[in-house]
Amino acid sequence: MTTPKILVLDRSDLLADQIRGAVADTLPTPDVVACTRLGSAGDVLEADGPFDVLVAGPSLGTRSGLARLRLIREDLPAMSLVLAFSRRPDASLRDIVSTGAIDLLQLPLEDKELAEAVERGIELAAAAPVVQTAITPHPASATSDGGPGTVFxxxxxxxxxxxxxxxxxLGFFLTHFTDKRVCIVDLDLQxxxxxxxxxxxxxxxxxxxxQRADADDVSLVDHIEDYTVVHETGVHVLAAPRDPSEADRISPPDITRVLEAVRQRFDYVIIDTPPALAETVLVAFDMSDMLYVMATLDLPSVRNMSVFLSTLERLKVPTDRVRLILNKAETDVGIEVEQVTKLFPQGFESILPYAKEVSRSINLGMPVMAASPTAEISSLMAGGMKLVLPEEAQAQIVAETTHKKPSLLRRLTSRR
Ligand SMILES: Nc1ncnc2c1ncn2[C@@H]1O[C@H](COP(=O)(O)OP(=O)(O)O)[C@@H](O)[C@H]1O
Ligand SMILES: [Mg+2]
Structure with missing residues (x-):
């Protein structure tokens, strides 16, 4: 086993000393390096790296400190970042999240908690998830051809x-890893x-x-984008009605018109639906290139999934367009993943664990793949999602580290 390496970045030595003591009994005992000159972090990372974990101390808890950490993480995506601040930094939660940190610790901390966070960082660094990679858009797929978008x-x-x-x-994934335009349409109207x-x-x-299209006889295609809202990650969202009574006034042909318009304007259209085979949902199925059917690891959900799939067959939805996803898979819930996979010979495209990072990401208003890119659930999702990209684009998914020059890191981290 190789010795894990931890870099502690802070103006004072105190945090590094505490971590050294806290992990002293861990086997193999990590090598803890302290860097007290923030401006030379890039040099240390380059000269003494690679490090498994970077622990950023209170001196980095400023907006510029966070910006610097974000750049470091972008350059060294395989290294886990742990923030250890004494107070909530004077920056938005989003700035904190965008550093890609796997943990935000509040000092002072017990040795045990500190050791746990560091160990988790080491584990995640070793796991080298798929999502810690960047895609360079393939030239052939780089421009929108103006044709109708792919509908999921x-x-x-x-x-x-x-x-x-x-x-x-999925919206985040497609926006982040391609240069295509993505819109999520919320068809869970109620x-x-x-x-x-x-x-x-x-x-x-x-x-x-x-309403506008009806009243002014305007073309939905020309105006649909005026009605979307853009998330900071670049994904557009066409939101569900504010009020269920409005939802009642939307007919299946209305849905067709809207989806047609969105498809003309976006390369990828992702449709979220209510848990029922409502007529509006069937309209979406008709227009879909790919249909994901999800279930959780419990008997009612699994049983209903098989009824749902037979209904799709009766409706003549081509089975090669259907992909199954098993979510919130946990052990010891009285039903095993293997029992379920046996029931569905077509197989599951992804089997996703129950993950606490999901609730955290929801509280931040970020997809978990953006908020916790190193989490197991994020890399498992990326593994399935990348299959929707053209083969050339999949081949372009390369480790950040292989296509970035080390000199960039030094430049970015020695600004102060
Ligand atoms: N893999 C997961 N691990 C933990 N929580 C999850 C996971 N998947 C979904 N959740 C949470 O479960 C709840 C229901 O998920 P949601 O996406 O709203 O379901 P649906 O849209 O199918 O009704 C949400 O609070 C969501 O954050
Ligand atoms: Mg929902």
Missing amino acids: TISSATGGCGKTFYATN FGEVSTALRLRPKYTIFDAL
Whole structure:
């Protein structure tokens, strides 16, 4: 086993000393290096690296400190970043999240907690998830050809399976790893939660778009973008109506018009749906290039998934367009993943664990793949999602470290 390496970045030695003591009994005992000159972090990372974990101390708890950490992380995505601050930095939660840190610790801390955070960082660094990579858009797929976009619908027979969760993460994934335009359409008309999950305050909804089109006889294609709201990650969202009574006034042909318009304007369209085979949902199925059906690891959900799939067959939805996802897979819940996979010979595209990072990301209004890119769940999702990209684009997914020059790191981190 190789000795894990920890770099502690802070103007004072104190944090490094505490960490050294805290991990002294861990086997193999990590090598703890202290860097007290923030401006020379780049040099130390380059000269003494690679490090498994970077622990950033209170001196980095400023807006510029966070910006510097973000650049370091972008350059060294395989290294886990742990923030250890004594007070909440004078920066937005989003700035903190965007550093890609796996943990934000509040000092002072017990040795045990500190050691746990560092060990978790070491584990995650060793796991080298897929999502710690960047894609260089393939030249052939770099420009939008203006043709209709690819439509993905996320569905399930039962509620709470993670449709909205998956839809928002797929939206992030496609925006982040391609240069394509992505729009999530919230077709859970009564209880849509896409904007809540992303903490957006849409000015308009799908209902307003239809109202305007009816009243002014304007073309939805020309105006649909005026009705979307853009998340800071670049994903557009066409929100569900504010009020269930508005939802009742939207007919299946309305949905067709809206989806046609969105498809003309965006390269990827992701449709989030309610947990039912409503007529509006069937309209979405008809227009979908790919249909995800989700279930969680419990008997009712699994049983309903098989009923749902037979219904799709009866509706003549081509089976080669259907992908299955098992979510919130936990051990010791009285039903095993293997039992479930046996029931569905077509196989699951992804089997995702129950992960606490998801709740954290929801509280931040960020997809978990953005908030916790190093989490196991993020890399598992990326593994399935990358299959939707053209083969050339998949081949372009290369480790950040292989296509960035080390000199960049030194330049970026020695600004102060
Ligand atoms: N893999 C997961 N681990 C932990 N929590 C999850 C996971 N997937 C979804 N959740 C949470 O479960 C709840 C239901 O998910 P949601 O996406 O709203 O389901 P749906 O849209 O299918 O009703 C949400 O609070 C969501 O954050
Ligand atoms: Mg939902």
